[in-house]
Amino acid sequence: MNIRRAAASDAVSIAEVQVKSWQSSYKGLVDENYLQSMSISERAVRWKEWLAAGPSHIMYVLGEDNEVAGFVSGGNIRSAHPYDSEIYAIYLLKEVQRKGYGTLLMKKFAEAMHKQGKKSMIVWVLKDNPSKQAYLSLGAKKIDKERITIGKQELFEECYAWENLPLF
Template structure:
């Protein structure tokens, strides 16, 4: 793989990022969510949601892309932690996806490290994230990066199937 560049996402990146997000869900959540839900996901729907959010953003959410050889191969998104209807002083990793053809190449780790670095530099005391309880691979990934499950769980349901999430946290002050 050619050199990896991390940069902020632009509107022109929404198409490739939408494709990575859909393929990421279909790959990472296979066996954890109903297949019919994963199969129904479309790049077009994801593109519109990403583009609208990016264009009407207030500057508090950061979208990062990983680019190799002129091609987007990963995406991460972070911002203020959302606690019910309010934002707190802590940070939250909202999403991180790597094109399935690039799993295991370190792209996810680089995106996560950059998100952590930016949130630390911005003065956030902690960074939270939510991950599907049964997504053991993702949980190991976050644990290797210094995140720990803090005992909080949220119910999440897809087409009548329970797929609960657990919360992870990492201190950014040490």
């Protein structure tokens, strides 16, 4: 598997990974009707916009032969926390999860943030998502939580932070 900077032409593939990942990873956590109503074409429009956002939004994709199996997206922090960078999204297809690829994507993102002079990083994750253990194993500390709405469902997200930007 290779990691490369995402291009505008990756928008549909990124949307496919996001939707499929949500549908497999959030089954039982997020309302099934919401998961099944997720639209790859609608998400692709958003990803095209974000990919055009310029250097303030960093995206990398994981894959082989123009096939995208995962991605990481992030940039400047979007909340009032005393950190300076944030992973906005990191998703992998089920078949490539738990093989170290998420850590490789996070490392690539952290290196990009380091090159921009960033010193720290956060990521938000659904409270009941078992994948949050990966962040803890990589040295993150839980610093906050908030109530969010996904579809018609109220859930909690937790914020995990690295005070010193991890280069793993």
